[in-house]
Amino acid sequence: MTTIRLPSFRAPLNAVVIGASGGIGSAFAALLGTCDDVGGLLLCARSNRVPGAIHVDLADEPSIAMAAETARSRLGEIDLVIIATGMLHEGESVRPEKSLRALSAASLERSFAVNAIGPALVAKHFLPLLPRDRKAVFAALSARVGSIADNQVGGWYAYRAAKAALNQLVRTAAIELARKHPLAVCVTLHPGTVDTALSRPFQGGVRPEQLQSPAMAARHLLTVVDGLDATGTGRLYAWDGSVIPF
Numbered sequence: 001m002t003t004i005r006l007p008s009f010r011a012p013l014n015a016v017v018i019g020a021s022g023g024i025g026s027a028f029a030a031l032l033g034t035c036d037d038v039g040g041l042l043l044c045a046r047s048n049r050v051p052g053a054i055h056v057d058l059a060d061e062p063s064i065a066m067a068a069e070t071a072r073s074r075l076g077e078i079d080l081v082i083i084a085t086g087m088l089h090e091g092e093s094v095r096p097e098k099s100l101r102a103l104s105a106a107s108l109e110r111s112f113a114v115n116a117i118g119p120a121l122v123a124k125h126f127l128p129l130l131p132r133d134r135k136a137v138f139a140a141l142s143a144r145v146g147s148i149a150d151n152q153v154g155g156w157y158a159y160r161a162a163k164a165a166l167n168q169l170v171r172t173a174a175i176e177l178a179r180k181h182p183l184a185v186c187v188t189l190h191p192g193t194v195d196t197a198l199s200r201p202f203q204g205g206v207r208p209e210q211l212q213s214p215a216m217a218a219r220h221l222l223t224v225v226d227g228l229d230a231t232g233t234g235r236l237y238a239w240d241g242s243v244i245p246f
């Protein structure tokens, strides 16, 4: 694996990855773990599959608050926060809906809890840890299907709506953050179609050249993050650096 550089940050930078057990999250963790510009790296995960990771369940705010406190006490200021969590399907109970008939309050609530409310609570507890005197980035993985303007095919009600809510929450946080952190960047990111457990049941119609490995997606997204400055805060970026309209 070739390493990556993040020259737009002041080195050595401190980074936190929330969701380090996931397909893309573990690729972020691996890439940041070999990056010479990274001084401190804190991994957070719900499952206990990641050695040394701090336990974070997005449905449990005290676990998020505890992780932020651990980050502050171990690393001090945090230059880069990446939220790589997300949920499209969960067991038999939550499946992406093809029609309104499949809609349920329980799956809508679950999708909003994981895809929108949890990341917003991460912003609540981690944004105060960003430095005020230099570039810092808070980035949450969203999805192109959360774009209302881009929605031409319908379906996937809960996931689409929760990602749209995430985009709005992060944009609102970006506006508040800019008041005290003028150099900070607060964005959502679309990783492309990536070969992970989340997308695997839905890869049928995906051309092989469209499907990225998690390692490739993490590299693309960190390159986008490195290229951003405060003028680009509050937006949704695709893996190739293009802006996706909300």
Ligand SMILES: NC(=O)c1ccc[n+]([C@@H]2O[C@H](COP(=O)([O-])OP(=O)(O)OC[C@H]3O[C@@H](n4cnc5c(N)ncnc54)[C@H](OP(=O)(O)O)[C@@H]3O)[C@@H](O)[C@H]2O)c1
Pocket (backbone or CB within 6 Å): 019, 020, 021, 022, 023, 024, 025, 045, 046, 047, 056, 057, 058, 059, 084, 085, 086, 087, 088, 114, 141, 142, 143, 144, 190, 191, 192, 193, 194, 195, 196, 197, 198, 199
């Ligand atoms: N893969 C794609 O093609 C694709 C496309 C567009 C957008 N995205 C977005 O990219 C992000 C990462 O997805 P992925 O493909 O890497 O999926 P993944 O492999 O299924 O990983 C999902 C991660 O989210 C974590 N998670 C789920 N619920 C959680 C909760 N309540 N508390 C804490 N962590 C929780 C999982 O933890 P556990 O290991 O504990 O389950 C896992 O680390 C998601 O936001 C997804 O919507 C992915």
